[in-house]
Amino acid sequence: MPAFSPVFSNQLHELFRWRRDVRHFRCDPVPEPVLEGLLATACLAPSVGLSEPWRFVRVDDADRRAAVREDFSQCNADALADRAGTDAQRYARLKLAGLDDAPHHVAVLSHPDPVQGRGLGRATMPQTTTWSTVMAIHTFWLAATAAGVGVGWVSIINPARIKAILDVDPALELVAYLCVGYPDGHAPTPELERRGWEQRAPERREWVRR
Template identity: 80%
Template sequence: MPEFTPLFMDQLHDLFRWRRDVRHFRRDPVPEPVLDELLRVACLAPSVGLSEPWRFVRVDDPRRRDAVRQDFTRCNADALSDRTGADALRYARLKLAGLDDAPHHIAVLSHPEPAQGRGLGRGTMPQTTTWSTVMAIHTFWLAATAVGVGVGWVSIIDPERVRAILDVDPTLELVAYLCVGYPAEVASTPELERRGWERRAPERREWIRR
């Protein structure tokens, strides 16, 4: 077990603080060796029963990317129509995806019943395969931040439609659609906080005791 120095711990805390949901990207691509290394690091994530249920899909086809962009536009319009008054105005001013500028689109899917792991740990909590995939996404995200690469999670999409657009195994669950690239701007606070949408709750940093 390596010994982690106080300097390393300070830098690790900085990494957590500077990991942001990026929506403003430069258009220059991330070098292929860097993307490959991020995938290798993501696969170091823990998974239930060592099942490694995640599947990372590079979406390079312009037609598929455009179809996903259209689905986001449709879903975003529906979400806006559900809001009224000042709340609708605040929502309309938010930039909620970097689909136009991000040089890389990556879909992350999860196998709900992978043969690998032989079902260990999933009998009473089958959702743990999805949670394992989220762990891989977070690991990818932190590794990307460490090398100056931004990641944005696009959740305002219809997962079934996007899965059909990607023409992937229908048994796979779409967990995330990520925009990846070098950020056009960086900040240590969430954009939603900077734009006045929401703020962190200090009480979340306290233990709930029972």
């Protein structure tokens, strides 16, 4: 087991603090070895029963990207229509995706019942395959941040339509659609906080004892 220095621990804390859901990207691509390395690092994430249920799909085709963008626009319009008054106005001002600018799109899917792992740990909590995939996404996100690469999670989409657009196994669960690229700027606080949408809740940091 390697010894991690206090300097590294402090830097790791800064990494957690500066990780952002990026929506503003530069258009220049991430070098292929860097992007492939980040995806490889994501696969070091823990998984239930060592099942490694995640499936990463790089979306490079322009027509597929355009179809994803259209689906986002429709879902976003529906979400706006469900809001009213000041809430709707605030929502309309938010930039909720970097689909147009990000040079790379990565869909992350999860196998709900992979052969690998032989079912260990899933009989009573089958959702652990999804949670394992989320761990891989978070690992990718932190590794990307450390490399100066931004990641944005697009969730205002219809999973069934996105899977059809990508022509993937319908049995797979779409967990995330990620925009990836170099951020166009950095900030010490999340964008939603800066725009007054929401604030962090300090009381959530307290431990609950039972």
